[in-house]
Amino acid sequence: GQQLNQSPQSMFIQEGEDVSMNCTSSSIFNTWLWYKQDPGEGPVLLIALYKAGELTSNGRLTAQFGITRKDSFLNISASIPSDVGIYFCAGPKNNNAGNMLTFGGGTRLMVKP
Amino acid sequence: DTGVSQDPRHKITKRGQNVTFRCDPISEHNRLYWYRQTLGQGPEFLTYFQNEAQLEKSRLLSDRFSAERPKGSFSTLEIQRTEQGDSAMYLCASRDTDTQYFGPGTRLTVL
Numbered sequence: 001g002q003q004l005n006q007s008p009q010s011m012f013i014q015e016g017e018d019v020s021m022n023c024t025s026s027s028i029f030n031t032w033l034w035y036k037q038d039p040g041e042g043p044v045l046l047i048a049l050y051k052a053g054e055l056t057s058n059g060r061l062t063a064q065f066g067i068t069r070k071d072s073f074l075n076i077s078a079s080i081p082s083d084v085g086i087y088f089c090a091g092p093k094n095n096n097a098g099n100m101l102t103f104g105g106g107t108r109l110m111v112k113p
Numbered sequence: 114d115t116g117v118s119q120d121p122r123h124k125i126t127k128r129g130q131n132v133t134f135r136c137d138p139i140s141e142h143n144r145l146y147w148y149r150q151t152l153g154q155g156p157e158f159l160t161y162f163q164n165e166a167q168l169e170k171s172r173l174l175s176d177r178f179s180a181e182r183p184k185g186s187f188s189t190l191e192i193q194r195t196e197q198g199d200s201a202m203y204l205c206a207s208r209d210t211d212t213q214y215f216g217p218g219t220r221l222t223v224l
Binding site for chain 2: 090100102105
C-alpha cells in the first residue's frame with residue numbers, strides 16, 4: 001500500500017534556527033498536505049500543495065511539492081518555542097475522490113529557548 | 114467555536130466494555146472521516162461518510178467497530194468488547210471542498 005516516509009523522525013534545535021524536513025513516497029500523490037499536531041490535540045493544517053513544483057509559504061513556513069510528485073519538503077525559518085510539536089505530511093490515499101488521507105510517521109520538533 | 118468537536122476528550126474503560134464517541138463536524142460539511150492514531154504514529158483512516166452514507170471502511174475497522182451518521186450531521190463511533198489494543202486517539206475530521214479539518218480527538222485507554 002501507499003506509505004509516506006518522513007525524515008528526520010525528530011529534531012532538537014536552538015531557537016532561531018531554520019528547520020527542514022521532508023516526506024517521500026514510492027507512489028505519486030496529486031496533493032500534499034502538511035499538518036502540525038500539538039500534544040493531546042488533533043492535527044492542524046499548515047500548508048496544502050496541489051501542483052507539482054508548487055512552492056507555497058504560510059508565514060515562516062514554506063513547503064514545496066516535488067516535481068516527481070513523490071516528495072515534498074517543509075521549511076520553518078527562525079524557529080520559536082511554539083513551533084514545538086509533531087509535523088505530519090499527508091496525501092489522499094490512492095488519489096481517490098473520497099480523499100481519505102495517508103499520513104507519514106511524523107517529525108517531532110523540539111526547540112530549545 | 115465553529116470547528117470540529119469531539120466528546121468525550123478522554124475515556125478510560127475496562128477491557129470488555131463498550132464505548133461510544135461522538136463527533137460534531139463543521140456545519141454544512143457533508144464529508145466526515147474517522148481516524149485512529151496510536152502513540153508515535155500518524156493517524157490511520159478508519160471510515161468515511163458522505164452525508165448519512167458510509168462509503169468506505171478500512172480493514173482496521175473490525176466487526177467490533179461500528180460508525181453511524183444517522184442524519185448526516187453528527188457521527189458516533191462505537192467499539193464493542195474493547196481490547197487493550199484499542200487504546201489510541203480517535204480523531205474525527207470533516208471536509209469542505211479541499212481541506213480536512215480535524216477535531217481534538219478522543220483518547221481511549223483500555224485497562
